Amino acid sequence: MNTVFEVYKKACQKLENIQKDEINVRILLCYVNKYSEMSEFYLKKDQEVRSIDLFNELFGRYLKGEPIQYITNEAYFLGDIFYVDNRVLIPRMESEEVATYAINKAIELFGNSEVEIADICTGSGCLGIELAKHLNCKRLFLTDLSLDALEVARINCEKFMNQLPKYNLRNGDGLSPLYFEKKCSPNIIIANPPYIIDKNAVDKSVLNNEPHLALFTDDNIKIYKDIICDASKFDNDPILLVLEISDEIYPLLKEFINTYCPMWKVEYIKDINNKWRIASIIVTKKK
Numbered sequence: 093m094n095t096v097f098e099v100y101k102k103a104c105q106k107l108e109n110i111q112k113d114e115i116n117v118r119i120l121l122c123y124v125n126k127y128s129e130m131s132e133f134y135l136k137k138d139q140e141v142r143s144i145d146l147f148n149e150l151f152g153r154y155l156k157g158e159p160i161q162y163i164t165n166e167a168y169f170l171g172d173i174f175y176v177d178n179r180v181l182i183p184r185m186e187s188e189e190v191a192t193y194a195i196n197k198a199i200e201l202f203g204n205s206e207v208e209i210a211d212i213c214t215g216s217g218c219l220g221i222e223l224a225k226h227l228n229c230k231r232l233f234l235t236d237l238s239l240d241a242l243e244v245a246r247i248n249c250e251k252f253m254n255q256l257p258k259y260n261l262r263n264g265d266g267l268s269p270l271y272f273e274k275k276c277s278p279n280i281i282i283a284n285p286p287y288i289i290d291k292n293a294v295d296k297s298v299l300n301n302e303p304h305l306a307l308f309t310d311d312n313i314k315i316y317k318d319i320i321c322d323a324s325k326f327d328n329d330p331i332l333l334v335l336e337i338s339d340e341i342y343p344l345l346k347e348f349i350n351t352y353c354p355m356w357k358v359e360y361i362k363d364i365n366n367k368w369r370i371a372s373i374i375v376t377k378k379k
Protein backbone atom coordinates (compact mmCIF):
# COMPACT_ATOMS: atom_id res chain seq x y z
CA MET A 93 0.00 0.00 0.00
CA ASN A 94 1.24 3.51 -0.87
CA THR A 95 0.20 5.65 2.07
CA VAL A 96 0.24 9.42 1.84
CA PHE A 97 3.05 9.60 4.37
CA GLU A 98 5.20 6.92 2.68
CA VAL A 99 4.87 8.58 -0.71
CA TYR A 100 5.63 11.95 0.87
CA LYS A 101 8.82 10.63 2.48
CA LYS A 102 10.04 9.00 -0.76
CA ALA A 103 9.32 12.13 -2.78
CA CYS A 104 11.16 14.33 -0.28
CA GLN A 105 14.27 12.19 -0.71
CA LYS A 106 14.32 13.22 -4.37
CA LEU A 107 14.30 16.92 -3.59
CA GLU A 108 17.58 18.75 -3.51
CA ASN A 109 16.43 21.34 -1.05
CA ILE A 110 13.91 19.85 1.30
CA GLN A 111 13.54 22.99 3.42
CA LYS A 112 12.39 24.93 0.38
CA ASP A 113 10.29 22.51 -1.55
CA GLU A 114 8.74 19.85 0.65
CA ILE A 115 5.56 21.90 1.15
CA ASN A 116 4.91 21.45 -2.56
CA VAL A 117 5.00 17.67 -2.17
CA ARG A 118 2.31 18.03 0.48
CA ILE A 119 0.31 20.33 -1.82
CA LEU A 120 0.52 17.74 -4.63
CA LEU A 121 -0.58 14.92 -2.33
CA CYS A 122 -3.51 17.00 -1.06
CA TYR A 123 -4.42 17.71 -4.70
CA VAL A 124 -4.26 14.05 -5.75
CA ASN A 125 -6.25 12.89 -2.71
CA LYS A 126 -8.71 15.80 -3.05
CA TYR A 127 -8.01 17.15 0.44
CA SER A 128 -9.33 20.67 0.71
CA GLU A 129 -6.99 21.73 3.52
CA MET A 130 -3.41 21.00 4.47
CA SER A 131 -4.58 19.81 7.91
CA GLU A 132 -6.07 16.76 6.15
CA PHE A 133 -2.58 15.77 5.05
CA TYR A 134 -1.64 15.21 8.70
CA LEU A 135 -4.98 13.76 9.76
CA LYS A 136 -5.16 11.30 6.85
CA LYS A 137 -1.47 10.56 6.33
CA ASP A 138 -2.08 6.80 6.66
CA GLN A 139 -4.67 6.73 3.86
CA GLU A 140 -3.73 5.31 0.48
CA VAL A 141 -2.76 7.72 -2.29
CA ARG A 142 -5.74 7.67 -4.69
CA SER A 143 -3.62 7.45 -7.83
CA ILE A 144 0.10 6.90 -7.54
CA ASP A 145 0.40 7.27 -11.34
CA LEU A 146 -1.16 10.72 -11.22
CA PHE A 147 1.07 11.74 -8.31
CA ASN A 148 4.19 10.54 -10.15
CA GLU A 149 3.19 12.42 -13.30
CA LEU A 150 2.58 15.68 -11.41
CA PHE A 151 5.68 15.28 -9.25
CA GLY A 152 7.73 14.68 -12.41
CA ARG A 153 6.47 17.96 -13.85
CA TYR A 154 7.34 19.69 -10.59
CA LEU A 155 10.88 18.23 -10.59
CA LYS A 156 11.33 19.55 -14.15
CA GLY A 157 10.65 23.07 -12.88
CA GLU A 158 6.98 23.72 -13.62
CA PRO A 159 5.46 26.03 -11.00
CA ILE A 160 3.21 24.22 -8.55
CA GLN A 161 0.36 26.66 -9.29
CA TYR A 162 0.25 25.60 -12.97
CA ILE A 163 0.27 21.93 -11.98
CA THR A 164 -2.64 22.23 -9.56
CA ASN A 165 -4.31 25.09 -11.51
CA GLU A 166 -4.64 26.99 -8.25
CA ALA A 167 -3.12 30.23 -6.96
CA TYR A 168 -3.95 31.96 -3.70
CA PHE A 169 -4.72 35.67 -3.84
CA LEU A 170 -6.06 37.60 -0.85
CA GLY A 171 -7.41 34.41 0.67
CA ASP A 172 -9.19 33.25 -2.49
CA ILE A 173 -8.15 30.48 -4.85
CA PHE A 174 -7.89 31.58 -8.50
CA TYR A 175 -7.72 29.23 -11.47
CA VAL A 176 -4.37 29.65 -13.27
CA ASP A 177 -2.52 27.95 -16.09
CA ASN A 178 0.39 28.88 -18.31
CA ARG A 179 -1.72 31.41 -20.23
CA VAL A 180 -1.45 33.87 -17.31
CA LEU A 181 1.02 35.22 -14.82
CA ILE A 182 0.82 33.53 -11.42
CA PRO A 183 -0.58 36.23 -9.09
CA ARG A 184 2.17 37.57 -6.85
CA MET A 185 2.18 38.52 -3.18
CA GLU A 186 3.31 42.02 -4.18
CA SER A 187 0.08 42.42 -6.15
CA GLU A 188 -1.89 41.57 -3.01
CA GLU A 189 -0.41 44.73 -1.51
CA VAL A 190 -1.46 46.69 -4.60
CA ALA A 191 -5.03 45.35 -4.42
CA THR A 192 -5.26 46.03 -0.68
CA TYR A 193 -4.00 49.57 -1.14
CA ALA A 194 -6.51 50.18 -3.96
CA ILE A 195 -9.43 48.86 -1.90
CA ASN A 196 -8.57 51.12 1.07
CA LYS A 197 -7.94 54.17 -1.10
CA ALA A 198 -11.21 53.61 -2.97
CA ILE A 199 -13.12 53.45 0.33
CA GLU A 200 -11.40 56.68 1.42
CA LEU A 201 -12.40 58.42 -1.85
CA PHE A 202 -15.80 56.92 -2.67
CA GLY A 203 -17.04 55.52 0.64
CA ASN A 204 -19.80 53.01 -0.01
CA SER A 205 -21.01 54.68 -3.24
CA GLU A 206 -21.49 52.51 -6.29
CA VAL A 207 -18.38 52.39 -8.48
CA GLU A 208 -17.33 51.03 -11.85
CA ILE A 209 -13.98 49.25 -11.85
CA ALA A 210 -11.63 48.57 -14.77
CA ASP A 211 -8.73 46.13 -14.45
CA ILE A 212 -6.34 46.64 -17.36
CA CYS A 213 -3.80 43.90 -18.17
CA THR A 214 -6.03 41.65 -16.11
CA GLY A 215 -4.37 38.23 -16.65
CA SER A 216 -6.14 35.86 -14.24
CA GLY A 217 -8.46 38.72 -13.22
CA CYS A 218 -7.26 38.61 -9.61
CA LEU A 219 -6.96 42.40 -9.10
CA GLY A 220 -10.28 43.42 -10.63
CA ILE A 221 -12.20 40.53 -9.09
CA GLU A 222 -10.87 41.25 -5.58
CA LEU A 223 -11.64 44.98 -5.90
CA ALA A 224 -15.14 44.20 -7.11
CA LYS A 225 -15.69 41.78 -4.23
CA HIS A 226 -14.57 44.30 -1.60
CA LEU A 227 -16.21 47.47 -2.97
CA ASN A 228 -19.75 48.43 -3.91
CA CYS A 229 -19.11 47.65 -7.56
CA LYS A 230 -21.89 48.03 -10.09
CA ARG A 231 -19.88 47.02 -13.14
CA LEU A 232 -16.50 45.38 -13.67
CA PHE A 233 -14.43 45.62 -16.87
CA LEU A 234 -11.45 43.35 -17.44
CA THR A 235 -9.13 43.84 -20.41
CA ASP A 236 -6.06 42.10 -21.77
CA LEU A 237 -4.08 42.09 -25.00
CA SER A 238 -3.98 38.30 -24.83
CA LEU A 239 -7.16 36.42 -25.76
CA ASP A 240 -5.75 33.38 -23.99
CA ALA A 241 -5.39 35.34 -20.75
CA LEU A 242 -8.94 36.65 -21.09
CA GLU A 243 -10.19 33.05 -21.25
CA VAL A 244 -8.59 32.46 -17.83
CA ALA A 245 -10.10 35.70 -16.48
CA ARG A 246 -13.47 34.44 -17.73
CA ILE A 247 -13.04 31.16 -15.82
CA ASN A 248 -12.36 33.16 -12.64
CA CYS A 249 -15.29 35.52 -13.21
CA GLU A 250 -17.52 32.47 -13.51
CA LYS A 251 -15.94 30.96 -10.40
CA PHE A 252 -16.71 34.08 -8.32
CA MET A 253 -19.90 34.94 -10.22
CA ASN A 254 -22.10 34.99 -7.10
CA GLN A 255 -19.92 37.67 -5.51
CA LEU A 256 -19.54 39.83 -8.62
CA PRO A 257 -21.64 42.46 -10.38
CA LYS A 258 -22.07 42.44 -14.17
CA TYR A 259 -18.68 41.87 -15.74
CA ASN A 260 -17.32 42.55 -19.22
CA LEU A 261 -14.19 41.02 -20.72
CA ARG A 262 -12.53 42.96 -23.51
CA ASN A 263 -9.54 42.22 -25.70
CA GLY A 264 -7.12 44.98 -26.71
CA ASP A 265 -4.27 47.30 -25.91
CA GLY A 266 -4.35 49.14 -22.57
CA LEU A 267 -7.52 51.11 -21.95
CA SER A 268 -8.42 51.41 -25.63
CA PRO A 269 -11.07 48.65 -25.67
CA LEU A 270 -12.95 50.58 -22.96
CA TYR A 271 -12.42 54.04 -24.30
CA PHE A 272 -14.53 53.16 -27.31
CA GLU A 273 -17.14 51.41 -25.18
CA LYS A 274 -20.00 53.84 -24.53
CA LYS A 275 -21.23 52.00 -21.43
CA CYS A 276 -17.90 52.20 -19.62
CA SER A 277 -17.29 55.01 -17.15
CA PRO A 278 -14.79 53.79 -14.57
CA ASN A 279 -14.28 55.41 -11.16
CA ILE A 280 -11.38 53.11 -10.39
CA ILE A 281 -8.75 51.85 -12.84
CA ILE A 282 -6.20 49.32 -11.68
CA ALA A 283 -3.40 47.89 -13.81
CA ASN A 284 -0.41 45.63 -13.39
CA PRO A 285 1.24 45.97 -16.82
CA PRO A 286 4.26 43.93 -17.92
CA TYR A 287 7.15 45.89 -16.43
CA ILE A 288 10.38 43.91 -16.59
CA ILE A 289 12.96 45.69 -18.72
CA ASP A 290 16.04 43.60 -17.88
CA LYS A 291 15.36 40.01 -19.07
CA ASN A 292 18.50 38.79 -17.26
CA ALA A 293 17.01 39.71 -13.90
CA VAL A 294 14.37 36.99 -14.14
CA ASP A 295 14.42 33.63 -12.42
CA LYS A 296 14.80 30.64 -14.78
CA SER A 297 11.57 29.00 -13.68
CA VAL A 298 9.67 32.23 -14.42
CA LEU A 299 11.42 32.68 -17.76
CA ASN A 300 10.72 29.11 -18.87
CA ASN A 301 7.11 28.87 -17.75
CA GLU A 302 5.25 32.17 -17.49
CA PRO A 303 3.97 34.08 -20.55
CA HIS A 304 6.53 36.59 -21.77
CA LEU A 305 3.77 39.00 -22.80
CA ALA A 306 2.88 39.22 -19.10
CA LEU A 307 6.43 39.84 -17.97
CA PHE A 308 8.47 41.95 -20.35
CA THR A 309 8.19 45.37 -21.83
CA ASP A 310 10.23 46.22 -24.90
CA ASP A 311 9.28 49.88 -24.90
CA ASN A 312 10.04 50.98 -21.33
CA ILE A 313 6.96 52.68 -19.90
CA LYS A 314 4.86 53.16 -23.06
CA ILE A 315 1.96 51.13 -21.70
CA TYR A 316 1.97 53.18 -18.46
CA LYS A 317 1.94 56.42 -20.45
CA ASP A 318 -0.93 55.17 -22.61
CA ILE A 319 -3.01 54.11 -19.61
CA ILE A 320 -2.42 57.44 -17.83
CA CYS A 321 -3.30 59.51 -20.92
CA ASP A 322 -6.39 57.43 -21.73
CA ALA A 323 -7.61 57.48 -18.09
CA SER A 324 -8.08 61.24 -18.35
CA LYS A 325 -10.45 60.83 -21.34
CA PHE A 326 -13.26 59.35 -19.25
CA ASP A 327 -15.87 61.74 -17.82
CA ASN A 328 -15.67 60.78 -14.15
CA ASP A 329 -13.99 63.21 -11.80
CA PRO A 330 -12.08 62.04 -9.87
CA ILE A 331 -10.82 58.70 -11.13
CA LEU A 332 -8.58 56.63 -8.89
CA LEU A 333 -5.79 55.11 -10.99
CA VAL A 334 -3.63 52.53 -9.22
CA LEU A 335 -0.64 51.09 -11.07
CA GLU A 336 1.69 48.32 -9.99
CA ILE A 337 5.30 49.43 -10.58
CA SER A 338 8.86 48.29 -9.87
CA ASP A 339 12.17 49.89 -8.91
CA GLU A 340 13.01 50.00 -12.65
CA ILE A 341 9.76 51.69 -13.63
CA TYR A 342 9.57 54.16 -10.72
CA PRO A 343 12.08 56.86 -11.87
CA LEU A 344 10.82 56.76 -15.47
CA LEU A 345 7.19 57.04 -14.45
CA LYS A 346 7.87 59.77 -11.90
CA GLU A 347 9.66 61.86 -14.51
CA PHE A 348 6.80 61.40 -16.99
CA ILE A 349 4.11 62.29 -14.44
CA ASN A 350 6.05 65.31 -13.11
CA THR A 351 6.43 66.60 -16.66
CA TYR A 352 2.99 65.91 -18.13
CA CYS A 353 0.57 65.59 -15.20
CA PRO A 354 1.91 67.85 -12.40
CA MET A 355 -1.69 68.86 -11.51
CA TRP A 356 -2.69 65.39 -10.29
CA LYS A 357 -2.22 64.12 -6.75
CA VAL A 358 0.24 61.23 -6.96
CA GLU A 359 1.55 58.89 -4.28
CA TYR A 360 4.37 56.35 -4.70
CA ILE A 361 4.48 53.53 -2.19
CA LYS A 362 7.05 50.86 -1.41
CA ASP A 363 6.13 47.26 -0.62
CA ILE A 364 7.10 45.29 2.48
CA ASN A 365 10.43 44.43 0.83
CA ASN A 366 11.22 48.13 0.46
CA LYS A 367 10.76 48.08 -3.33
CA TRP A 368 8.71 50.67 -5.23
CA ARG A 369 5.43 48.91 -5.89
CA ILE A 370 2.47 51.29 -6.21
CA ALA A 371 1.77 54.50 -8.11
CA SER A 372 -1.56 55.95 -7.04
CA ILE A 373 -2.91 58.82 -9.13
CA ILE A 374 -6.06 60.85 -8.53
CA VAL A 375 -7.04 61.83 -12.06
CA THR A 376 -9.07 65.06 -12.03
CA LYS A 377 -10.34 67.51 -14.63
CA LYS A 378 -8.88 70.51 -12.77
CA LYS A 379 -6.11 72.25 -14.68
Ligand SMILES: C[S@@+](CC[C@H](N)C(=O)[O-])C[C@H]1O[C@@H](n2cnc3c(N)ncnc32)[C@H](O)[C@@H]1O
Nearest residue numbers: 183213214215236237238241265266284286306
Ligand atom coordinates in the same frame (compact mmCIF):
# COMPACT_ATOMS: atom_id res chain seq x y z
C1 LIG B 1 1.99 41.38 -15.19
S1 LIG B 1 0.62 40.54 -15.95
C2 LIG B 1 -0.64 40.99 -14.77
C3 LIG B 1 -1.69 39.95 -14.57
C4 LIG B 1 -2.62 40.21 -13.37
N1 LIG B 1 -3.25 41.51 -13.47
C5 LIG B 1 -1.86 40.11 -12.07
O1 LIG B 1 -1.65 41.13 -11.41
O2 LIG B 1 -1.49 38.99 -11.69
C6 LIG B 1 0.35 41.58 -17.33
C7 LIG B 1 -0.82 41.22 -18.26
O3 LIG B 1 -0.91 42.26 -19.23
C8 LIG B 1 -1.19 41.71 -20.50
N2 LIG B 1 -0.68 42.69 -21.49
C9 LIG B 1 0.56 42.83 -22.00
N3 LIG B 1 0.64 43.90 -22.80
C10 LIG B 1 -0.60 44.47 -22.79
C11 LIG B 1 -1.16 45.61 -23.42
N4 LIG B 1 -0.43 46.40 -24.23
N5 LIG B 1 -2.47 45.91 -23.19
C12 LIG B 1 -3.22 45.10 -22.37
N6 LIG B 1 -2.74 44.01 -21.76
C13 LIG B 1 -1.45 43.70 -21.96
C14 LIG B 1 -0.53 40.36 -20.51
O4 LIG B 1 -1.15 39.50 -21.42
C15 LIG B 1 -0.71 39.94 -19.04
O5 LIG B 1 -1.89 39.17 -18.88
